[in-house]
Amino acid sequence: MQRVPLVDYLVLDDEPHLVAAECTGCGARYFDRRSACARCSGLAFRPVDVPTEGVLTTFTIVQFAAQGVEVPFVAGVVDCAGTSVKGNVVNTPPDPEHVTLGMRVRLTTVPVGTDASGVEAVGYGFEPVSDRADEHDH
Amino acid sequence: MAEDVWILGIDMTRFGRHRERDPLDLGAEAALGALRDAGVGMGDIGVLAAGNLIGGNGFGQLLQKQIGQTGIPVYNVANACATGATALRVVVMAIKSGEVDTGLAVGVEKLSGAGLLTGNARREEGGHWVRDGRYGAVAPLDGRVGTETMPGVFAQIGMEYGYRHGGVDFELFARISEKNHAHSTLNPKAAYQKRFTLDEIMNDVMIAYPNTRPMCSANCDGAAAAVLVSETKLRTLSLEQQRRAVKISASVLTSDPWQEACQVLPDINTLTRQAAATAYEQAGIGPGDLDLVELHDCFATAELVHYDNLGLCEPGGAADFFRSGATWRDGTTPVNVSGGLQSKGHPVSATGIANVWEVATHLRGEAGDRQIEGARVGLAHVIGLGSACGVHVLEKSAA
Ligand SMILES: [Zn+2]
Numbered sequence: 001m002q003r004v005p006l007v008d009y010l011v012l013d014d015e016p017h018l019v020a021a022e023c024t025g026c027g028a029r030y031f032d033r034r035s036a037c038a039r040c041s042g043l044a045f046r047p048v049d050v051p052t053e054g055v056l057t058t059f060t061i062v063q064f065a066a067q068g069v070e071v072p073f074v075a076g077v078v079d080c081a082g083t084s085v086k087g088n089v090v091n092t093p094p095d096p097e098h099v100t101l102g103m104r105v106r107l108t109t110v111p112v113g114t115d116a117s118g119v120e121a122v123g124y125g126f127e128p129v130s131d132r133a134d135e136h137d138h
Numbered sequence: 139m140a141e142d143v144w145i146l147g148i149d150m151t152r153f154g155r156h157r158e159r160d161p162l163d164l165g166a167e168a169a170l171g172a173l174r175d176a177g178v179g180m181g182d183i184g185v186l187a188a189g190n191l192i193g194g195n196g197f198g199q200l201l202q203k204q205i206g207q208t209g210i211p212v213y214n215v216a217n218a219c220a221t222g223a224t225a226l227r228v229v230v231m232a233i234k235s236g237e238v239d240t241g242l243a244v245g246v247e248k249l250s251g252a253g254l255l256t257g258n259a260r261r262e263e264g265g266h267w268v269r270d271g272r273y274g275a276v277a278p279l280d281g282r283v284g285t286e287t288m289p290g291v292f293a294q295i296g297m298e299y300g301y302r303h304g305g306v307d308f309e310l311f312a313r314i315s316e317k318n319h320a321h322s323t324l325n326p327k328a329a330y331q332k333r334f335t336l337d338e339i340m341n342d343v344m345i346a347y348p349n350t351r352p353m354c355s356a357n358c359d360g361a362a363a364a365v366l367v368s369e370t371k372l373r374t375l376s377l378e379q380q381r382r383a384v385k386i387s388a389s390v391l392t393s394d395p396w397q398e399a400c401q402v403l404p405d406i407n408t409l410t411r412q413a414a415a416t417a418y419e420q421a422g423i424g425p426g427d428l429d430l431v432e433l434h435d436c437f438a439t440a441e442l443v444h445y446d447n448l449g450l451c452e453p454g455g456a457a458d459f460f461r462s463g464a465t466w467r468d469g470t471t472p473v474n475v476s477g478g479l480q481s482k483g484h485p486v487s488a489t490g491i492a493n494v495w496e497v498a499t500h501l502r503g504e505a506g507d508r509q510i511e512g513a514r515v516g517l518a519h520v521i522g523l524g525s526a527c528g529v530h531v532l533e534k535s536a537a
Pocket of ligand 1: 023024025026027028037038039040041042
């Protein structure tokens with residue numbers, strides 16, 4: 001089946017990962033298209049792979065959202081070895097017993113749907129890393 | 139050296155639901171109230187700055203047609219939830235520049251029943267995936283890649299403080315809301331004047347953990363306006379006008395400087411810290427000198443981080459600071475004695491002037507049942523996502 005990524009910065013190869021545009025001048029990283037660097041105004045960017053594992057630095061459990069958005073879901077920010085990434089926490093119950101600040105998570109793909117031509121759109125989320133002894137450190 | 143700017147008159151409508159009145163009615167009530175309070179007329183006003191996000195274009199000119207068309211320059215301003223503070227700041231700059239000696243700032247919003255404010259509306263699902271926008275997204279991202287709802291965004295901002303400093307949980311945030319709702323019972327201008335128990339707050343409808351419904355700012359209608367004058371002009375006015383005038387000892391507006399994580403979650407901390415530092419320097423005071431603070435508690439989770447951002451507590455110590463009772467109205471640094479945005483309400487463009495009205499009213503000793511006795515210095519803070527931060531430090535007249 002043909003697949004398309006939900007966003008340009010998601011790469012769907014054998015090991016799905018995110019790719020950021022890194023400013024060649026100062027190293028600032030962006031996930032959207034930029035005209036120039038917000039930090040140094042530099043004009044040159046290079047693509048860099050973002051580590052797929054990280055730490056959940058904040059989250060919320062959204063119970064009430066715009067029409068058409070399925071709730072509840074967990075929205076958060078993951079520190080992937082120095083690059084902050086926005087994403088949902090998936091594959092775990094959406095409650096504060098299972099989702100905790102500082103928990104280790106890793107990138108995974110999430111189906112979005114299939115269009116009229118049979119093309120599947122694929123998004124991403126972060127799931128708990130369960131095979132670690134230190135997951136409850138925080 | 140630019141001269142000092144004073145609040146000569148200031149007013150706000152009651153916040154709440156005004157079914158029969160449109161934004162012009164509300165804006166006119168606040169503007170005419172501020173002029174009356176100042177003891178001047180539209181003929182004395184040299185500049186008008188006006189904010190109204192929902193109402194459309196040219197609000198300031200439409201307002202003039204209700205209160206007086208005198209041909210003065212109008213600046214229609216927009217800066218999200220900092221729009222009112224921005225209008226005030228525009229008038230301050232005009233007076234400091236020496237171009238005018240008297241100006242009027244007005245902010246109005248009608249938001250009752252607006253429902254949940256999200257970052258953007260959801261697009262229709264199409265028959266084929268089409269890449270759109272700067273992320274090349276083939277489907278709406280709200281709910282798929284994080285959340286664009288304001289309760290969810292600000293929930294993350296509060297929880298991130300907990301990740302960095304610890305000591306933060308659902309109950310702590312709920313207790314902040316308990317404080318503000320308790321304060322609101324003394325404020326007749328508040329949209330809601332209902333005291334909630336901690337249990338009621340924690341067991342209310344969850345909007346975005348840890349923010350339940352009473353922990354979110356209330357969408358409502360309202361307006362606020364202020365007449366500002368130069369120090370030179372003030373000294374030509376009556377002793378009574380001089381006695382009631384409130385000095386603007388700092389007026390600061392900042393935007394958010396680049397920070398690593400601000401690309402994925404709005405950073406409301408850095409620009410508030412920079413605004414506060416500049417304001418304290420301008421005013422020649424420190425946070426310890428503040429007798430009261432009105433800060434932007436659009437959600438309970440936001441109030442916590444601003445204790446730290448405004449330097450009211452030790453760095454990282456916002457949770458302990460709150461638990462000490464410091465920010466209750468009988469504490470060492472009363473915060474949001476008006477009830478805050480959670481109960482007073484948050485008619486977006488009016489908020490930044492209404493916060494200043496609250497502080498000014500205490501400094502004048504005219505706050506009635508909720509008067510903070512002997513208040514001499516206060517601070518008003520607002521944040522508009524995007525972001526813009528306004529901080530004003532006010533001082534009681536020495537006269
Ligand atoms: Zn750069």
